[in-house]
Each structure stands twice: as C-alpha cells, then as structure tokens.
Amino acid sequence: MHDPILERALSQVRTERTRDHRRRGGVVAVVGTTLAAAVLAGGVHLGRQSVPATRVLVASSADGIHMTTTVTPADGWVRLRAVVDGIPPGSRCQLVVTDTRGRRYVAGGWVAPGREDTTLTGAAVVPPTDLATISVVTTDNRTLITATAP
Template sequence: MAPNVLDTDELNENDMLMEELPPEAALDGPPPNADDLLRRTLGTVREERHQAVRRRGRITAVSSTLVVAGVLAGGVWMGQGMGVGGTDDAVLQGTSADGAHMAVRVTDTEGGLRLVATVDGLRDGEACWLVVHTKDGRTFPAGSWRAHEGEVTLAGSAMVRAGDVAGVSVVNHDRQPLVTAG
C-alpha cells in the first residue's frame, strides 16, 4: 500500500500546482492575437516615452527662459544700483602742459564714488595712480595701472561722496601729478 499512498500525494501536489497557475498556462503555444497584442503594447510604450521626452523638453525650455530673464533683470537692477546711465554723473576734464588728456565720469553710488577715467598722452611704461582730491584737502586712491601708448580707459572707486570731489589726478610713482581734471 505504500506505493499507492505516494501516488496520491503526488497527485495532490500536482493539483495544488495547477491551481496556482492561470488558465492561460495550460494553452499550447501563444494566443492567436499575440502579435497584435505585442504591437499594441510596444506602441503604447513608445508613445509614453515620446510624451515624457516632450514634457522634459518643455520643462527645460521654460527653466532656461526663466534663468535668462532672471539674469537680465539682475543686470538691469545692478546697473541702476551702480548709477550707470544715471543723471547724477559729472564729467571732469583736464589737459597737462606735456599734452596728456584726461576725462573722468564721476558717479555717486550708495557705497561712495564710481569713476570711469579715459587717459591719453602718458609716457609708455609710467606707473600711474588715479587719485581723487576732496574739497577739504584729503586724497583717496581710486585705481592704478602701467601706462602705454594710446588711450586707456579704467574704472575705479573711492569712499567719498561726489559732491565732495574737487578734482581727479593721475600721479606717478613719486606722487607728482601728470594730469588733473577738475
């Protein structure tokens, strides 16, 4: 009787395994419309992927546009804060006996004074300092460079109000004025 009991156990196991499998597993071969089903599934996957790529592209375009707009707005804001193009600018000019010329645009800012100086006619290789002179006799260095042939334009700044400026000079290494605008 032992072989008969074993066969019954095997049959019970087979029945349990068959209950776990879906009915489609008992079919011989793929269903007759398997190619159509695969084609529809792949089409759906491709369409979803295409939509995701387009969505990402739109998000990137909007983000880029916002970044560019922010940079431009920041530039305009900073330019206004620095007094660029403001009506409070004063232009000082001067010429030395040696033929050096200087024009300085002076702009009052929140932190002091902003200068843009254009200098021409200095000796090539001369060490130069841009110095702001106040009405009460103080001096403030605003920039330095080494002169070369031709016109030089440089920007500088000093911790003084534009209304206190008496003049601006270019001085050499020995602090002798080369050209003064005032």
C-alpha cells in the same frame, strides 16, 4: 457659590477691556504705519535731492596728456571711469581722488602702455558732494594732470 450677577458683571468688564485694547492697538498700528510711510517717503525724497547727477570732468595738460573722467555718484562714494592718453610709456600711475578737505584716495592704478588711450575704472569712498579733484599721479608722486570738479 456662584453669583450670576457678579459673573455677568465680570464677563462684561472683560469684554469691554478686550474691546478697548483692540481699538487702541488698531489706532497705534495705523499711526505707526503712517509715520513709517512718511519717514520712508521723506528719506527717498531727500536721497533724490542730495545725490548729484553723473558728471564728466575733462582736463588737458601742456605736455599733451588728456583725461576725461565720468563720475557716477553712489550713496556716500563715487564710481569713476577715466580715459587717459598721452602718458609716457612705462609710467606707473594712479588715479587719485581728492576731497574738499584735501584728503587723497587712490581709485586705481596702471602702467602706461604708450601714448594711446588707457581706460580705467575705479571707486573712492568720497561723498559725491565732497569731490574736489581727480588726478593722475605717478608712483613717485608727480602729478601729471588734474581735473577739477565744478
């Protein structure tokens, strides 16, 4: 047997339960979306603050070697473009990045063609804020020139 009063009461309970779930789901979605937007905006703000701008490091040695290096920061690493001149022809060289802890990273290498300019591009997995020096070092480990990051 069907009891119409009981059926109607159960129907009313189901309707109210569904409405409550939808309301809670909407509130949770709004709160979740707001939190996600806040975290994203904070991350973008921190990212802009933590990565320094492009820098140019210049160095000259008593031997007549000159180096101008453009350091472009990236997220956790740096891009380098070095213009070097005055290195004796045939010298086998490496562009070496040293971080603030003294760890060295080879960013590129070449054989010097003569005393004219050599342009070299490279990269090193060194956070931009940890960059200490950029050097030209021969493969027999002689440092020819070093530029110090400010």
